[in-house]
Amino acid sequence: DTAVSQTPKYLVTQMGNDKSIKCEQNLGHDTMYWYKQDSKKFLKIMFSYNNKELIINETVPNRFSPKSPDKAHLNLHINSLELGDSAVYFCASSLTYQGTEAFFGQGTRLTVV
């Protein structure tokens, strides 16, 4: 009965590959997010979707493409992976996009070699 679940938990891949991370929430929330946490633990928002519509798109390379097939799912596809993409990626959801707490998944540790 995990609230926000993302797969895989670990992902090791070579430079240049394309990979996807999946996220699902069973909380009935309208809004979902992708965050990136670097090696220094800094957390930075990448994207936010509200009811399948993109509402936040921070300065992220266009190699990163989020896709929301429905409001319970937000997947992240990354093309042409680079070493600097290595990080922990967190999916999160909130009831709405206006001033409510976000619930985070367990994270996907991406290592690009």
Next chain:
Amino acid sequence: GESVGLHLPTLSVQEGDNSIINCAYSNSASDYFIWYKQESGKGPQFIIDIRSNMDKRQGQRVTVLLNKTVKHLSLQIAATQPGDSAVYFCAETLRADYKLSFGAGTTVTVRA
């Protein structure tokens, strides 16, 4: 134990003591603030939140204080326990524009 001043990346606390974690936020227009706890290998977990029309809010063993004049937020943990060892983040946002901005975390280590 206290992370005195604006922010210290680490805080070591004796079990049973009170902890104070400080955070300076950046946007004077921010009107909603959240403290998160992140344990090793897990995602951030909500602890407590506070809106800008309040200056104090209490939860179970935790209290958040907000000083808008100096853009300062603090989290007080009473009777710190080993399970409180984690990285703690403050986050700020404008409620109308929900882009949570996280501060640099503080790693709290509880000594037995």
